[in-house]
Amino acid sequence: MWEEKVVIDGPYHFDLALERLAKDPLNKVDKDKRLIRVPIYKEEPEVADVHAVGTTDKPGFIIRGKSPHSKQQVMKKITSVFQWDLPLFEIHQHFTKTTLNNIFEKHFGTPIVLEFSLYPALIRPIIHQQVNMSFAISLTEQFAKTFGFEIEGVPFFPSPETVARLNVGELRNLRFSQRKAEYIINLSKMIVSGELKLSELAEKPDNEVIKELVRIRGIGPWTAQSFLLFGLGRKNLFPMADIGLQNAIKKLYLLDRKPTYEEMENYSKDWHPYLSYASFYLWRSIE
The missing domain is CATH 3.30.530.50 (Alpha-D-Glucose-1,6-Bisphosphate; Chain A, domain 4)
Known part of the structure; x- marks a missing residue:
């Protein structure tokens, strides 16, 4: 000890x-x-x-x-x-001069905590695709507890090797969709074979990581950006396709509809180079 x-x-x-x-x-x-x-x-x-x-x-x-x-x-x-x-004071000071000032004051000093490993950082957003949050959390818990393991009562996600050996039916039994089950098993096989090396992605710039990930079936820009933000801790990501982010901006700017991508881009101009923290605090504002 x-x-x-x-x-x-x-x-x-x-x-x-x-x-x-x-x-x-x-x-x-x-x-x-x-x-x-x-x-x-x-x-x-x-x-x-x-x-x-x-x-x-x-x-x-x-x-x-x-x-x-x-x-x-x-x-x-x-x-x-x-x-x-990460210097949260510098980030906070940056946002005091922006339209997010009140949100940053309310959630003063709240850090982004990353996923505990890169594999679940990529698996989790795939599980969360196109389902509501409560079901996504439940499905992720079932996945980890069914195929993973525990140490001292702490759950661990299964390894890529374990998931690569599963068949689609085993995930379907947990209420995974057919396609999502295929995506997760296929991705795990790519990691096991070495076709996708998650540790090497950490050495690449954001655009190259996104380019490499979106070529994989079941991974779009939103999932790739989520991996960059919560897996690799990149600081300047703003996943405009995220519904929660759209709703937070709608609330902040008192819109009667969801913002367009062009509007979101305009709103976020002053938030660089800490777009990831803008995204995170906006999510916090509606949680």
């Missing part, structure tokens, strides 16, 4: 982050203790605890893990997932 204390620059509103993470039953969150148990995907998977001990303005955390041999790897992963190296 090992323990490490981390102090980062504020603002960082971990409690608001936990509030959002707690909506997903796959996340093991204790809001009262300000704690989340994180699945660490590696050759020998393990669980690490992230416990907040600071404030929004002076954030501090205690991280606990099992194996001292993997401490460096686990700390690097957690720092990346929770975006501890």
Whole structure:
């Protein structure tokens, strides 16, 4: 067992982050203790605890893990997932001069927390395509708990190798559509064969990642952008096809209809180079 204390620059509103993470039953969150148990995907998977001990303005955390041999790897992963190296103060200051000022004040210091691994970061948005949020969350939970595994009560998504061996009927039994089942199994086979290397996508610019992903059956621009945002932590993404984003802008600008892409582009001009945070805070504004 090992323990490490981390102090980062504020603002960082971990409690608001936990509030959002707690909506997903796959996340093991204790809001009262300000704690989340994180699945660490590696050759020998393990669980690490992230416990907040600071404030929004002076954030501090205690991280606990099992194996001292993997401490460096686990700390690097957690720092990346929770975006501890991103200057939220600079981002907040940028948006105080924009039409999103009130939203950023309300959700002051809320970080974007990434997916815990790149494979679920791509699988999850495929599952979420064209279904309502409650069903998407339920379907994702069933998928992970049926074909994945648990360590200390913390669910892990199944590996690509496990999913590649499934047949369509096994996913259909969970209420996946025929096409969505085919998409997920086919994608997993591509990863297992090496035709798609997720780790290599992290080294490529946004447009190249999107270009490579959308050639795959079942992945469109929205799914590719979701992977870039929540998988790779890219900072300047604005998925205009997202219904939630459209509804948030409709509410913000008091429109009597959903905005056009041209209107969304005009509204977002001042939000560069942090469009990802604009998107995230707009989603927060209607949650």
